[in-house]
Amino acid sequence: MSAPLVEVSAISRSYAMRSGMFGRAAAVHAVDGVSLTIAKGETLGLVGESGSGKSTTGRIVLGLEPPDRGEVRFDGKPMAAPGTPAWRAQRARMQMIFQDPLGALDRRLPVAAQIREPLDIHGIGTPADREARVRELLRAVELTPAHDARYPGALSGGQRQRIVLARALATKPDFLVCDEPVSALDVSIQAQVVNLLCDLQAQLSLTLLFISHDLRVVRQISNVVAVMYLGRIVEIGSADDLFARPEHPYTQALVSASPAPGRRSAGRIVLAGDPPNPAARPQGCAFHPRCPRAIARCKSEVPALAAVGGDRQVACHLVTGAETRDAA
Amino acid sequence: MMGRYFAIRIGRAALTIVLVVTFAFVVLRLSGDPALMILGPEAPSEVLAAFRKAWGLDDPIWFQYLDYFGAIAKGELGRSMRDGRPAIELVLERIPATLALTLPAFAFKVALGVPAGIYAALHRGSAIDRAVMMTAVAGFTVPSFVLALILVLVFAVQLGWLPSGGQDSWRHAILPIATLSLGGAAVLARFTRSAMLEVLGQPYIRTASAKGVPWRKVVTSHALPNAAIPSVTILGFMVGTLIAGAVVVESVFAWPGVGRLLVVAVANRDLAVVQCILLLVAMTMVTSNLIVDFLYGFLDPRLRTKGAHA
């Protein structure tokens, strides 16, 4: 395994959220002690439901938001203070793409101008170089030069996401954070963009943090997958192995809830209860109120993420607790 | 939760009134030394000093400020410079005349504008919808004095059916009321139409139809209660203009209401009267806003219990 490009150690982030217009402000722990490393040229998939803190994690890793505690190191160095030249240089090496490409694009500018924009901002190359680079990028995302004079409104959802991708790649970044990049796309278009991302990653040896609620897409693109629940990582391991043999009861439920054509649900795990509310985090293991296998210890003690063999780590008393495992 | 919602709004209304009164006080003091203004620049300094002492103008400014509040609370808003009567009396005796125009006009606006807007929304794109919308655009792009003059030209000068001004009989009120109603009805029609269209496009309207609710009932029990929420804002604003919304119309038709009093007072620099009217207007505005907020709370359960379930 090559040296890590991104090292995230024990980051936490909480927000003060008012419940209602005049309610008392409560601290919402969006991210709570998350540690990750992403090796150069690899993809880490981050899965979880709404409120799991996966998007906030992505924003912190990218330096769009400071962590309250913990640290993010990029290529061995801590993130520079926002606004400094060192920060700008770092930021040119990391880019982000979001779920909604239309929101990320300016409807009033032709797409070529938008792809060129980061080159202008970072002052890369001569104007002629930039034009050439824009054409090269359009080719890279499998669009024809005929597309460059169009406006975002005249493109399909898949084409827009390609434009966003081309713009993100303009500064030749090493690291790309993708937050639900294909969730708004139809299946056939989704497959095009997933294939494109895989190809580009291989060609440009990109390192990716791929955030999605869609287990299938995450498995397709990731080397390592981390599962988040209420701001914490509950399980992490290599993609194929994790989905084939999930250990954490939550991961098991997620995998079981992902329906597959041609595989009738035999004994699907259906979790009771509503999606978790980050403002009212349960004591102990945050998952215990919905866990079909919770024991007394789960209600009081927060399980730590611990290695369980291979490269798998799980935060669950039932999996890591020696006595309980024997008893089970 | 509900009590809290209303308490906050009442507090905010009270604060607005305090700010308005403070503003009036500051403007009054900035506009010059009252002693000099009333006695004139030629008055001897002993007379000025005596005047200041008599009226408390040599007290500390905060003391004067509190005093001013006290006076307003008691309804003492100074005397008119023209005839020496208390300003509040002058204004109060004009209010019935103004309400005689604005209240019927308000009723007509609602009776005309709201159904027209609802009808236009329900028959979007039809000839009637286009007619309503064209009338509405005309209704609020034409300024009220132009409309008033047109009405006078047609009904008073050309046809001779109605008097062009004065306050001698109910017939004198017809043209001013018509002028006030038409513009307001146009605004209301447009507003109601767009509120209705917005609501009719919502998924819950389709849900109601899908469960077999007859269309008439979908409109009355699902669409209207939701469309009423934004419409209350504009109605509240219209209530706020009941006292002073007829300045132009009263002037054109020589109607002796509050609006006309204001015009005359401004022309004569009758400060006490102007101040009294402005405070009154501010109070009606604040009160109508308060009523709107209360109605919101009543109409929209999301405001009452917001955050009860995150």
Place this chain on the structure above:
Amino acid sequence: MVTPLVSIQDLRVAFGGVSVLRGVDITLQQGEALGLVGESGSGKSVTWLAALGLLPRHAQISGSVRLEGREILGAPAAELDHVRGGRIAMIFQDPASALNPVLTIRRQLCEALALHRDLQGNAVKAEARRLLDLVGIPDAGRRLEAYPHEFSGGQVQRIMIAMALAGNPDVLIADEPTTALDATIQAQILELLSTVRREFGMAMVLISHDLGVVAENCDRVAVMYAGRIVEEAPANQLFADPVHPYAQGLIGALPPLDGPRRRLTAIPGTVPDPAKMPEGCAFAPRCALAAEPCGHAAPTLAPIANDRSVACIRAEASRRALLGIAAE
């Protein structure tokens, strides 16, 4: 042969001269679960909105929709109001806006009960409470007085299902019922749907873009593309052995959750613009197997086995070969 419960024939819908539904035939038997899959704009929702008269007035609709042999397309409003909710109920995608925000759950549930059931006074409220209980809303008696915004998305979808059940319908049309929900909540709602379907002996039409959801919950599946049905088959057969190139493409575009990773077989290009529909087969411009005749005439949906139909000239050819008729 028994009269089908619902029989749709040559249903066509156009908006301002632009065809969005171009001749759809569907039969639905008593108690059957039919899946309708396709990408956005394929016409899967429009089919049922048109059948129930729920499209805006300016939609031009033609064809026939029969409920137990009785024509309901263009039926008088009073008759349609009886069918809607009473015979055919429908639930929708977006739970957040599907219920009237200013009315209590009790008002909305009781409204449906009053329309379709012969219940008086307290019996109405008791039944409303029973229905809420049935769909798994805890503390149903008290929650009846709550407003929609006081419920989570999953709970609102449960309430929608309760409301649909209020009229004791013969068919439930579920239009993307879980698309806006998290994975674990989606599993809950799908389980609830299959439970109530069994208990009430209802037929169900499950409209979804998610092949997995449809595969697991339906007996028969129809695949729609550009306003037409291109393939119809029993669920297990369709996913194991799709015949239409579009159906093959859709299944190939779906990343697998287990087994070896393979490159996704993306369908190139995008869905045709309804205003510029290609001549002949609408899928031909994206079809890897398209031949010259595909551009001439749109293939009709024709049976290839006793319970399978496909609209593709290649299937037509192989069927003819099967029957010993020369393809030429």
